[in-house]
Amino acid sequence: MSKLLIVGTVAFDAIETPFGKTDKILGGAATYIGLSASHFNVSSTIVSVVGDDFPQEHIDLLSSKNIDLSSLEVVDGGKTFFWSGRYHNDMNTRDTLITELNVLETFQPKVSDDFKDAEVVMLGNLHPLVQLSVIEQMTTKPKLIVLDTMNFWMEAPFLEDLKKVITKVDVITINDEEARLLSGEYSLVKAAKVISEMGPKYVVIKKGEHGALIFNEDQEIFFAPALPLEEVFDPTGAGDTFAGGFTGYLAATEDYSFENMKTAIIHGSNLASFCVEKFGTERMQTLNKEEIRKRLMQFKSLTQFEIDLK
Amino acid sequence: MSKLLIVGTVAFDAIETPFGKTDKILGGAATYIGLSASHFNVSSTIVSVVGDDFPQEHIDLLSSKNIDLSSLEVVDGGKTFFWSGRYHNDMNTRDTLITELNVLETFQPKVSDDFKDAEVVMLGNLHPLVQLSVIEQMTTKPKLIVLDTMNFWMEAPFLEDLKKVITKVDVITINDEEARLLSGEYSLVKAAKVISEMGPKYVVIKKGEHGALIFNEDQEIFFAPALPLEEVFDPTGAGDTFAGGFTGYLAATEDYSFENMKTAIIHGSNLASFCVEKFGTERMQTLNKEEIRKRLMQFKSLTQFEIDLK
Numbered sequence: 377m378s379k380l381l382i383v384g385t386v387a388f389d390a391i392e393t394p395f396g397k398t399d400k401i402l403g404g405a406a407t408y409i410g411l412s413a414s415h416f417n418v419s420s421t422i423v424s425v426v427g428d429d430f431p432q433e434h435i436d437l438l439s440s441k442n443i444d445l446s447s448l449e450v451v452d453g454g455k456t457f458f459w460s461g462r463y464h465n466d467m468n469t470r471d472t473l474i475t476e477l478n479v480l481e482t483f484q485p486k487v488s489d490d491f492k493d494a495e496v497v498m499l500g501n502l503h504p505l506v507q508l509s510v511i512e513q514m515t516t517k518p519k520l521i522v523l524d525t526m527n528f529w530m531e532a533p534f535l536e537d538l539k540k541v542i543t544k545v546d547v548i549t550i551n552d553e554e555a556r557l558l559s560g561e562y563s564l565v566k567a568a569k570v571i572s573e574m575g576p577k578y579v580v581i582k583k584g585e586h587g588a589l590i591f592n593e594d595q596e597i598f599f600a601p602a603l604p605l606e607e608v609f610d611p612t613g614a615g616d617t618f619a620g621g622f623t624g625y626l627a628a629t630e631d632y633s634f635e636n637m638k639t640a641i642i643h644g645s646n647l648a649s650f651c652v653e654k655f656g657t658e659r660m661q662t663l664n665k666e667e668i669r670k671r672l673m674q675f676k677s678l679t680q681f682e683i684d685l686k
Numbered sequence: 687m688s689k690l691l692i693v694g695t696v697a698f699d700a701i702e703t704p705f706g707k708t709d710k711i712l713g714g715a716a717t718y719i720g721l722s723a724s725h726f727n728v729s730s731t732i733v734s735v736v737g738d739d740f741p742q743e744h745i746d747l748l749s750s751k752n753i754d755l756s757s758l759e760v761v762d763g764g765k766t767f768f769w770s771g772r773y774h775n776d777m778n779t780r781d782t783l784i785t786e787l788n789v790l791e792t793f794q795p796k797v798s799d800d801f802k803d804a805e806v807v808m809l810g811n812l813h814p815l816v817q818l819s820v821i822e823q824m825t826t827k828p829k830l831i832v833l834d835t836m837n838f839w840m841e842a843p844f845l846e847d848l849k850k851v852i853t854k855v856d857v858i859t860i861n862d863e864e865a866r867l868l869s870g871e872y873s874l875v876k877a878a879k880v881i882s883e884m885g886p887k888y889v890v891i892k893k894g895e896h897g898a899l900i901f902n903e904d905q906e907i908f909f910a911p912a913l914p915l916e917e918v919f920d921p922t923g924a925g926d927t928f929a930g931g932f933t934g935y936l937a938a939t940e941d942y943s944f945e946n947m948k949t950a951i952i953h954g955s956n957l958a959s960f961c962v963e964k965f966g967t968e969r970m971q972t973l974n975k976e977e978i979r980k981r982l983m984q985f986k987s988l989t990q991f992e993i994d995l996k
Contacts, residue, residue: 466872562775565916586896589914599911599988604899606875638991672995678909679989681948685982 378627380420381491381518382409383510384500384616385480386430386448389656390460393467393610401656402434403459405500405524408613411660412620412647413498414441415668416628421491423447423510425483427454437661446488454479467608468584487513495519496627498619499545501526504537511544520632522547522623523576524615527554543575546632549619551582569595578637580622582615590634590641598638603649603674610655614648617660621647646671688937690730691801691828692719693820694810694926695790696740696758699966700770703777703920711966712744713769715810715834718923721970722930722957723808724751725978726938731801733757733820735793737764747971756798764789777918778894797823805829806937808929809855811836814847821854830942832857833886834929837864853885856942859929861892879905888947890932892925900944900951908948913959913984920965927961927970928954956981 389403406422413420421444428450438445460474485506493516499507501524511521523545529538542548548571556562559570568579568591579591585608587601621644626632629640649671653659699713716732723730731754738760748755770784795816803826809817811834821831833855839848852858858881866872869880878889878901889901895918897911931954936942939950959981963969 563916565914583896586893587911597914597988598991599914601897601909601911604875604907604909606873635992639993642991642993669995672993676993676995678907679991681908681952681989682945683949683952683982683986685979685986 377419378630379491379494380413380418380627381494381497382406382420383423383485385457386424386426387457387459391610391612392462394465395609398655403656405616408616409498409500409620410443411657412617413624416624418624418627421447423485423487425449425479427451427456427479430456451479467611485510496623497521498623499523504529504541507541521545524549524619527557530557545576547578548576549580555581590637592634600641600645608652611652614651617651618644618648642675646675687729688940689801689804690723690728690937691804691807692716693733693795695767696734696736697767697769701920701922702772704775705919708965713966715926718926719808719810719930720753722927723934726934728934728937731757733795733797735759735789737761737766737789740766761789777921795820806933807831808933809833814839814851817851831855832933834859837867840867855886857888858886859890865891900947902944910951910955918962921962924958924961928958931957952985956985
């Protein structure tokens with residue numbers, strides 16, 4: 377079984393959407409990635425940090441999904457990273473209300489020996505130097521390194537560090553606005569080209585409700601729509617759930633070709649379509665195989681067509 | 687060969703985009719629809735009106751594409767409909783600078799006897815009562831009536847007339863904002879349901895650079911992306927070109943099933959991807975079979991994937 381190493385935040389989130397608001401609930405990029413990847417036949421670990429305020433029930437939940445937590449550091453007397461945000465009516469934009477880094481501020485990731493030869497490394501959104509440190513701890517070159525990041529790291533003083541990480545990864549996943557910011561190009565086709573020249577062979581551009589694009593080095597493109605839903609309840613974690621499905625599927629199939637990445641993108645989009653149906657990780661906690669399979673069939677009928685190219 | 691009846695404007699457009707501006711060039715919904723549908727094996731006619739300022743070269747161009755112009759009325763001493771607009775930098779929004787209705791103001795469409803039994807009727811964006819008058823002139827019930835319209839007709843005093851037309855069509859094509867306006871629903875899934883209950887079995891929602899959705903009565907959905915392009919030069923006519931490809935393909939294949947509509951949507955999107963590459967109708971005037979076929983292959987690799995649903 378392939379190993380999937382996930383680094384990212386494990387956090388408390390407090391979320392407001394037009395549909396309601398939550399108290400501090402389980403959140404964090406690594407949490408969403410891990411829950412999503414758990415639907416594939418992989419051995420995954422989360423490298424992250426929490427405070428001793430992090431409840432046992434959350435630990436138990438992640439463990440019950442067969443996620444290794446030997447690299448989840450618990451800081452005595454420390455407080456878990458906390459983020460609070462409010463979504464606007466269109467659900468595409470949000471304001472951050474509170475960011476308390478807490479134990480994340482001094483986080484030094486430590487990859488356990490068991491995972492230093494992981495086939496796939498998923499670098500969730502974090503300080504670029506933390507991401508870099510994980511890559512440097514690998515003793516065997518991974519088959520695939522996937523980087524997620526955000527606009528915050530694309531400005532001084534972080535941009536140079538981010539660029540260092542970018543040279544070392546195979547795939548980068550960012551959203552459309554971030555792709556424009558990082559590349560200086562408005563056209564996403566041009567943006568992907570510029571970003572690919574920074575290092576990654578594959579560039580994934582996430583467009584939220586408008587789906588996701590993946591570009592390879594030859595500027596071939598594959599597009600997966602987001603499933604049209606009656607209601608998006610809470611978009612938090614959708615991008616990380618997408619990344620978890622993408623990397624989980626690739627690690628499980630051990631096929632890192634562009635053709636297989638197309639299928640991986642569909643799996644990522646499929647899982648993300650569940651994530652947004654309830655607050656936080658709620659929907660992902662109960663999601664089962666049959667629900668996933670049925671929705672993959674919807675994705676198929678949503679996108680597949682017959683055409684005569686004679 | 688199936689007959690395709692197209693009603694819509696034949697016009698002069700003056701266009702400004704971030705890439706440049708044009709003088710008065712050939713435009714109009716029926717023009718774009720006709721040029722696009724001419725790539726399929728159909729016998730099509732344009733029902734419209736122009737003034738005697740409309741140059742012979744434009745007439746010759748449309749005739750050279752085998753478009754019947756016996757129902758294109760030329761008003762002696764009249765001036766052709768003129769529209770001028772300026773696109774914003776994102777190319778998704780535009781300001782109308784000038785609208786001179788001219789001969790369109792008193793336009794009474796007259797369908798020639800030869801086309802009163804057309805299998806497919808494409809109602810381009812026009813006053814709803816003009817669209818209604820065309821439907822009423824048909825002596826044989828068409829296999830498919832497709833309605834395009836816009837936000838302008840969704841307010842008083844036109845809305846009631848528009849609703850009358852909507853009850854009589856099989857397919858409506860509108861953009862996402864118009865779907866929201868017409869239905870009062872933000873979610874496009876809910877909007878399509880509301881609009882379908884007004885009459886049309888099929889609702890096509892165009893999202894510009896974000897592709898197009900088609901919903902059937904059972905709320906099954908198909909999605910076609912727009913081809914990601916390095917540059918969108920001029921979006922004018924893209925929606926009409928899409929509609930021309932959609933109806934042209936359906937009329938040529940004489941198969942009005944939802945499955946075949948999926949392929950028709952792809953043909954429409956494919957043709958629209960050419961339209962935006964140059965100003966006005968310029969690209970559509972020279973477009974050939976081989977270019978179309980090659981780009982359909984790009985659409986296929988953009989959207990098709992293998993998935994195991996065991």
